[in-house]
Amino acid sequence: MGTINSAFSLISGALNADQSALSIAANNVANANTPGYTTEIPNWQENPPVTIGGVSYGDGVTETGPTSLRDRVLEERLGQQQQMASSSSARLTALNSVQALFVPDSGSTSATAGDIGSDITSFFSSFASLEADPTNSSLRQEVLSSATTLAGDVSNAAASLNTQRSAVDQEASGVTSQVNALTGAIAQLNQQIQTTTPDGDAGTLEDQRQQDLSQLSQLIGINQVQTENNGLSVTTTSGQLLVSEGSSFQLTSGPIGGVTNFFVGTTNITSQLASGGGQLGGLLTARDQDIPSAANALDQLAFNVSTQVNALNNAGTDLNGVTGTVANPLNIFSQPAAVAGSAVAMCVVMTNPSQIAAAAAGQGTGDNSNTTAMANLANQNIVGGQTPTGFYSSFVSTLGATVSGVQADNTAQNASVTQLQSQNNALSGVNLNDEAAAMSTLQNSYQAASQVFTMLNTIMESALNLGTETTVS
Amino acid sequence: MRVDPSYVSNLVGSLDQSQANEQQLTAELSSGVSINALSQNPVAAGENVLLLNQIQQDDSFTQSSNLVTGQLQVADSALGDVVSQLTQAISLATSADNGTLNASDIKAVGSQISGILDEVQSLANSSYQGQYIFGGGQTSTTPFTTSTGGSPNATSYNGDQDVNYLSTPNGQKIQLNVPGSQIFLGSGSNSVFAALNSLVADYSSGTVNTTQAVSDTQALSTALGYVSQHRVTVDNSITQLAAASSAVTSSQTQLTGAQTNLMQADVATVSTQLSLAETQQTALEDVIAQLDQASNSLFSKLQ
Numbered sequence: 111m112g113t114i115n116s117a118f119s120l121i122s123g124a125l126n127a128d129q130s131a132l133s134i135a136a137n138n139v140a141n142a143n144t145p146g147y148t149t150e151i152p153n154w155q156e157n158p159p160v161t162i163g164g165v166s167y168g169d170g171v172t173e174t175g176p177t178s179l180r181d182r183v184l185e186e187r188l189g190q191q192q193q194m195a196s197s198s199s200a201r202l203t204a205l206n207s208v209q210a211l212f213v214p215d216s217g218s219t220s221a222t223a224g225d226i227g228s229d230i231t232s233f234f235s236s237f238a239s240l241e242a243d244p245t246n247s248s249l250r251q252e253v254l255s256s257a258t259t260l261a262g263d264v265s266n267a268a269a270s271l272n273t274q275r276s277a278v279d280q281e282a283s284g285v286t287s288q289v290n291a292l293t294g295a296i297a298q299l300n301q302q303i304q305t306t307t308p309d310g311d312a313g314t315l316e317d318q319r320q321q322d323l324s325q326l327s328q329l330i331g332i333n334q335v336q337t338e339n340n341g342l343s344v345t346t347t348s349g350q351l352l353v354s355e356g357s358s359f360q361l362t363s364g365p366i367g368g369v370t371n372f373f374v375g376t377t378n379i380t381s382q383l384a385s386g387g388g389q390l391g392g393l394l395t396a397r398d399q400d401i402p403s404a405a406n407a408l409d410q411l412a413f414n415v416s417t418q419v420n421a422l423n424n425a426g427t428d429l430n431g432v433t434g435t436v437a438n439p440l441n442i443f444s445q446p447a448a449v450a451g452s453a454v455a456m457c458v459v460m461t462n463p464s465q466i467a468a469a470a471a472g473q474g475t476g477d478n479s480n481t482t483a484m485a486n487l488a489n490q491n492i493v494g495g496q497t498p499t500g501f502y503s504s505f506v507s508t509l510g511a512t513v514s515g516v517q518a519d520n521t522a523q524n525a526s527v528t529q530l531q532s533q534n535n536a537l538s539g540v541n542l543n544d545e546a547a548a549m550s551t552l553q554n555s556y557q558a559a560s561q562v563f564t565m566l567n568t569i570m571e572s573a574l575n576l577g578t579e580t581t582v583s
Numbered sequence: 584m585r586v587d588p589s590y591v592s593n594l595v596g597s598l599d600q601s602q603a604n605e606q607q608l609t610a611e612l613s614s615g616v617s618i619n620a621l622s623q624n625p626v627a628a629g630e631n632v633l634l635l636n637q638i639q640q641d642d643s644f645t646q647s648s649n650l651v652t653g654q655l656q657v658a659d660s661a662l663g664d665v666v667s668q669l670t671q672a673i674s675l676a677t678s679a680d681n682g683t684l685n686a687s688d689i690k691a692v693g694s695q696i697s698g699i700l701d702e703v704q705s706l707a708n709s710s711y712q713g714q715y716i717f718g719g720g721q722t723s724t725t726p727f728t729t730s731t732g733g734s735p736n737a738t739s740y741n742g743d744q745d746v747n748y749l750s751t752p753n754g755q756k757i758q759l760n761v762p763g764s765q766i767f768l769g770s771g772s773n774s775v776f777a778a779l780n781s782l783v784a785d786y787s788s789g790t791v792n793t794t795q796a797v798s799d800t801q802a803l804s805t806a807l808g809y810v811s812q813h814r815v816t817v818d819n820s821i822t823q824l825a826a827a828s829s830a831v832t833s834s835q836t837q838l839t840g841a842q843t844n845l846m847q848a849d850v851a852t853v854s855t856q857l858s859l860a861e862t863q864q865t866a867l868e869d870v871i872a873q874l875d876q877a878s879n880s881l882f883s884k885l886q
Contacts, residue, residue, distance in 0.1 A: 140587075209621045214628045215635055216616040216846050221645035227632040228639065241749050242647035242759075245652070245714050245722055469720060476714055476722025478747040478759075485750065488640075503632035510625025517622055528593065535587040543590065546881030 114570055116160075120170035121562045127154065127173035128556040134176045135548045138540045146321030148538040150176035150313070164228075176315050185320055186334060186531040189327035193347075193387035195523035196328040200392030201400065202520050204278050205513045208396075208404055211267045212506050226267065227506070229260040230498045232487030237481050240468055243479040245429060249490050250463035257442055260415075261456040268408045268453035275369075275401045282393040283363045283370040284506065285329050289352075289390075293328045293344065297358035299507050300341050304355065308339035330361075331386025348382030350374045369397065407505045408453035414493040416443035416456060419484060426467030426480030434469050440465050594871050601864045608857040618850040624641060627845050636840040638754045641835040648828045651749055654711040655821045658760070661709040661716070661791030662814040668706070669775065669807045672699045676782050676800040693786030700779040704738065706730060707767050707775075717763030720745030726763040727776065734786035738776035740764045751827045752834075758820050761813045769809040778803035817835055 131152035141147040152175070215225040223520035236253040243249055291417040299319040312319075317343065326332055331347035337355055345352040352359055352374065362373045371380045372390075420441045424434030434440030443461045446452030460466070469477035493501040544578035587593070611617050621628045671697075678684065679692040707717050707727045718726035719742040726742040744761050768774045781799040785791060878883040 183680065205622075206620075212621060212847065214616075214618050214621060214631055216614070228635060231636045231639040235640055238640070238643050238750065239647050239650075241747070242650045243712065244716070246712065246746070332825065344699070474718070474720030474722060474724070474743055476718065477720030477745045479745075482750055489754075499636040501630060503629040503636075504634060506621050507625045507629030510623075510628045513620075513622035514625055528596070528763030532587040532593070533591075535589055536585045539588045542880035542882060544585075546885055549883055550675050550881075 115436065116167070116567060117449045117566055118168075118527075118563070118570075120168075120185050121559050123157070123170040123172065124559045125556065125563065126205065127171045128552050128559060130173040130175075132549065132552050132556070135552065139542065139545050142540040142542060142545075144310075146317050146324070148180045149539065149540045150178050150315055150318075153177055161485050173389050176313065177310050178316060180311070180316070180320070181534070181537055182336075183532065184534050184537065185324075188388075188527070188534055189324055189332070191523060191527045191530055192324065192327045193331045193391070195520065195527045196389045197387040197392035197395070198520040198523055199551050200389045201396045202392075202513070203292075204274065204393065204396030205509075205516055207274050207403060207511055208271065209268050209513050212509065214506070226260070226263050226411075227499065227502050228409075229256070229324045230502060232256040232413075232486070233260045234485055234498070237485035238480045238488075240466070241478045241485060244468035244481055245475055247463060249431070250466050250468075253466055254442070254458060254460060254463050256462075257363075257419075258299055258458045259368065260549040261443060264408055264412050264453050265456045268405060268412070268456075271401055271405045271408070272454065275397055275405075278393050278397045278401065280371050282397060285390045285393070286361050286363045286372065289326065289329050290358075292322050292329070293358040293361075295324050296326070296344060296353050297356055300353070301356040304339045310340070312340060326388075328389060330383060330390045331389035332388075341392050343513050345528065346374075346379060346382060347386040348379060348381070350377060357489075375472055397489070404509060405453065406449075406507075407501075409449050409451065411493055411501060411505075412453040412456040413446050413449045415487075415498055416446055418453065418487055418492045419443060422480060422484050423465075423467045424485070425471060426483075427465045427469040427471055427473060427475065427477075429464035429475050431475060432465075434467065440467055442466070468549055590796065591871060591874055594874075599865065601766075601867060602859055605857065605860045605864065606879060608695060608853055608860060609851050611848040612850065612857065615848055615850075616846055616859050617853070618846055631842060631845055634838055634845065635763055637752065638835055638838045638842060641831045641838070644752050644831050645835070646747060646797065647827060648824050652729075652821065652824055654716060654759070655795075655817055655824065657711045658716050659814065659817045661706045662766070662810060662817060665703050665706050665775075665810055666814065668699050668703050669803065669810065672696050672779065672782070673800060673803055673807065675699075676796065680796045681784055681798055682791075683792065689786050689791055690789045693731065693783055693789075696728075696786065697783045699753060700776070700783060701731075703767075703775060703779065707763055715742070717765070718742030718758060719760070719764065721760035727767065727778070729780070734787075735777075735780035738774075738780060752831060754825070755827060756852070757823045757827065758816060761816050765808055766813045767806075769806050769884045773802055773805040773809060775803070775806040775810060814845075868877060 120526065131154075134150050134152045138149050153174045155172050155174050157172055159166040160169050161167075161250070167194070212226070215228055233253075233256045236249070239251060240249045254440075290576070296319055299315055299322070303315050303319065305316070306312065323332070323334065323342075323344070326344070332352065333345045333347055333349070335343040335345070337343055341355040342353070343355060345349065345351050352361070359374050363370045364373065365371070366378075371378055372383055373379065374436045380394065381398075383390055384398055385391065420439070420443055423440050423442050426440075427433050428440055439445070442458060442460045444455060444457050446455060466481075468481040469475055470479040487501065489497055491497060491500075496504060607619075610619060618624050618627055618631070675692045679689050679713055684692065704727050708725055709716055714722035715724070715726050716722075718724060721742040724741045727738055727740060728740040729736050740763055744762050744764065746762065747759040749759055750756055767776055778799055782803065783798065785796045785799055
């Protein structure tokens with residue numbers, strides 16, 4: 111048989127439960143803008159009924175604590191997509207600075223400063239002009255000055271590429287300390303989670319761990335493996351262990367061959383990180399693939415143009431009747447020893463325009479056949495199987511296509527991140543409307559419970575006073 | 584169904600994107616260039632390099648051809664003068680050969696022809712901008728010099744057989760010079776200078792060995808034929824240059840048109856796009872402003 115006392119205890123339990131539910135709602139509202147916070151819902155549990163004399167009586171309600179609303183699969187997918195998006199975003203930033211060096215010439219002015227394509231044409235055209243009057247000193251001077259412009263622009267672009275590469279390299283090595291801070295934090299959170307809530311959702315701690323994972327995903331490509339007792343192991347996408355439950359392994363960096371390499375323990379994981387994703391992956395791809403390929407194209411251009419022009423100039427006779435020899439070469443450009451590095455080193459060494467060998471060997475100084483040969487280099491496949499202009503044209507097309515491809519990837523990946531983020535927010539974000547509705551409902555139920563309490567109080571008074579109203583109030 | 588409670592921040596993302604779009608379109612309008620970065624249109628950027636290369640080559644050829652035309656015209660006019668001088672020499676020689684002139688007249692003819700010889704030699708040593716035009720590749724050496732004292736005097740050629748060509752952008756080669764030896768020395772004995780020198784020697788004494796003089800006059804006529812023949816080469820080059828120049832100019836016009844189409848922003852299209860982008864942005868701003876004014880959540884309705 112239920113008693114007034116049991117009704118008292120039951121309704122005060124309900125008041126407690128409403129209070130804790132209200133506090134959960136209040137906490138949700140308070141953390142509405144906290145990054146990584148997942149909305150919590152109260153868990154209501156019906157107390158086991160009391161059976162007296164074969165009759166069961168309800169025993170009220172208990173609020174057993176908050177549960178965070180999270181979807182681990184969704185969170186992991188979001189993390190993976192973030193790795194790809196931040197990788198392409200870092201790569202895109204680097205590529206944008208690369209392509210800024212090769213702005214298309216609008217053609218509205220006869221020669222845009224710094225346009226290598228125009229420089230190549232001007233240089234070979236200056237030989238074509240010299241054909242008309244091979245002894246003309248102003249035309250000869252024009253050859254040297256257009257050569258200087260070409261060499262200067264190629265060398266500037268190559269030097270800028272080198273600068274960009276080391277800037278990207280520095281940025282990449284700066285990521286290391288952030289990664290280590292995050293893996294350390296995740297390991298520590300793992301320990302706490304495993305000791306406090308080995309068999310359930312760890313709530314706030316779990317939020318923090320998830321937030322750290324999400325930040326880590328933006329930096330490098332990772333895989334996560336759930337372990338026993340709610341622990342977590344984190345590896346790089348190539349499988350190198352970074353966090354094993356309560357312990358973390360430091361990512362270290364050091365220079366090899368002038369660029370930063372990355373290690374876990376003694377294992378060099380630089381190339382795996384490059385393909386792994388995250389900001390570091392994007393930076394390493396730009397550093398080891400995109401920038402070197404642009405630099406290599408410039409090197410090839412510089413090497414072949416310098417070598418071929420020098421060879422022809424040495425094969426002819428200059429205005430003084432001199433033909434170049436091994437000991438005293440008539441080089442227009444500084445002769446590069448190897449393809450690598452020839453773009454940065456490209457410069458004009460000839461100072462006297464009379465040394466341009468316009469005439470073929472053994473011919474009079476009025477002959478123009480060697481000039482014709484040098485002008486014809488413009489139409490010969492001397493650079494990577496293409497004409498110098500054709501090579502430069504394919505180079506800018508390829509570079510532009512790479513940038514545009516990465517741009518498209520990045521846009522798609524960002525859209526996908528936004529979509530997943532939306533899905534995740536829809537589930538885990540604090541929806542103030544929901545909270546308002548919950549507060550309102552809880553307010554009503556709290557008011558109802560307290561009303562019941564007051565009524566029970568009155569009933570209890572009546573019972574104690576045995577109908578007389580004044581003794582106890 | 585639950586929705587993403589932070590949808591306003593997504594709208595702000597769209598607003599950023601639409602603003603970036605507007606910036607890009609404004610840049611296109613103000614610069615008049617539709618491609619400001621390679622990635623906007625990689626194929627066009629590559630094509631642009633090739634087009635500009637051809638345009639610049641054409642431009643440079645036009646300049647060269649102006650320079651060369653001057654030189655060829657000087658050569659042509661020099662050869663024209665040579666032809667008229669030689670014609671005069673032949674007519675003088677013919678009159679001297681027919682036996683009607685007395686000794687002093689014949690001497691006078693001899694000295695006139697000697698004068699013509701000097702004139703022809705100076706024409707053969709014509710220069711353009713300080714360079715001898717009939718010396719082959721030896722443009723800084725006087726091509727023809729006469730050593731006096733012999734009978735007849737001997738005129739020697741100091742140049743070489745070198746011929747220069749100017750290449751047009753489409754690969755055609757135009758001959759720029761004719762070596763003086765081909766024009767004035769002819770083949771074998773048909774040398775302008777040998778004939779003139781012999782005639783001068785023939786008439787110097789006042790008595791004429793008619794057989795010799797007639798044969799020398801004949802040689803001069805043949806030599807004149809050679810000169811005229813090579814003058815045609817020079818004239819041909821002038822004609823070819825003019826034709827090539829006009830072909831290049833018209834190709835340049837077409838290429839410039841193509842390049843402009845490729846790179847220049849189409850103002851009408853860009854303006855329309857800009858206006859669309861502006862409308863979109865205004866709409867987005869209005870939506871965000873409305874959401875801001877409207878009660879942010881149910882809380883504002885609760886008492």
